[in-house]
Amino acid sequence: MTAATIRRGFADLGDGQVHYAQCGADDAPAVLLLHQTPRSWAEYRSVLPLLGERHRAIAMDTIGFGDSARPPWPGSIERWAAVAAELLDALGVERAHVVGHHTGGVIAVELAAAFPERVDRLVLSSTPFTNAAFRRERAGRAPIDEVVRSADGAHLAALWRKRQPFYPADRPDLLEAFVADALKVLDRVEDGHRAVAAYHMETRIARVVQPALVIRATADPFASPHAAELCARLPRARLVDIDGGMVPLPEQMPQAFAMAVLEFLEGR
Numbered sequence: 001m002t003a004a005t006i007r008r009g010f011a012d013l014g015d016g017q018v019h020y021a022q023c024g025a026d027d028a029p030a031v032l033l034l035h036q037t038p039r040s041w042a043e044y045r046s047v048l049p050l051l052g053e054r055h056r057a058i059a060m061d062t063i064g065f066g067d068s069a070r071p072p073w074p075g076s077i078e079r080w081a082a083v084a085a086e087l088l089d090a091l092g093v094e095r096a097h098v099v100g101h102h103t104g105g106v107i108a109v110e111l112a113a114a115f116p117e118r119v120d121r122l123v124l125s126s127t128p129f130t131n132a133a134f135r136r137e138r139a140g141r142a143p144i145d146e147v148v149r150s151a152d153g154a155h156l157a158a159l160w161r162k163r164q165p166f167y168p169a170d171r172p173d174l175l176e177a178f179v180a181d182a183l184k185v186l187d188r189v190e191d192g193h194r195a196v197a198a199y200h201m202e203t204r205i206a207r208v209v210q211p212a213l214v215i216r217a218t219a220d221p222f223a224s225p226h227a228a229e230l231c232a233r234l235p236r237a238r239l240v241d242i243d244g245g246m247v248p249l250p251e252q253m254p255q256a257f258a259m260a261v262l263e264f265l266e267g268r
């Protein structure tokens with residue numbers, strides 16, 4: 001079995017089974033990857049083998065998404081971070097680098113703030129900075145992915161159209177992957193967005209002392225404007241732009257994404 005082989009499994013945790021996929025040797029430095037919502041580990045399918053050449057790369061399905069169990073509580077950044085720490089325990093990982101994209105980046109901030117001894121380096125990809133202004137703006141915005149299920153399947157096209165402006169025009173496969181994951185959680189497709197909007201990052205980010213990389217996908221209108229604010233709030237942060245990167249950055253440009261992560265994790 002090579003380092004590029006993706007191995008999948010389930011961990012029995014306090015709130016149910018959590019699904020994960022991993023690449024690399026078990027004794028290599030661990031990297032935990034956290035996805036945007038309403039996605040799954042599959043967002044990192046092409047990234048895992050690239051990181052797995054030199055690391056134990058682990059992409060989890062946030063509990064409540066993908067193939068992980070649905071927990072008996074509403075979506076919460078704090079609770080999702082606690083489950084991520086519990087997964088590290090179950091996998092025998094004492095300390096890991098943590099990579100998060102969109103909602104996953106917000107969970108990564110909380111993981112680093114709440115469990116600083118568990119997080120080595122932090123990568124925040126297309127991650128929003130949430131504060132009172134963000135919460136006010138989000139409260140007045142229409143739901144991002146919510147659609148009404150219909151007998152003729154029109155909701156499938158509605159999901160597609162909602163995301164289409166933020167995806168590369170020549171990559172329908174990326175929208176197909178999004179729709180497949182969204183359909184698994186259609187009745188709670190907004191849970192991640194609501195949890196982000198409720199999170200008080202401005203009171204938590206000062207606890208983050210780890211070296212951090214902020215990845216800015218330049219064509220991502222949701223997250224790109226937040227990169228400078230994140231860097232200003234993180235005393236040990238550096239910024240890397242990935243030109244042309246859009247909302248599905250890890251899938252759209254896996255080589256560029258993995259290279260930025262590896263160069264940072266290895267101090268290059």
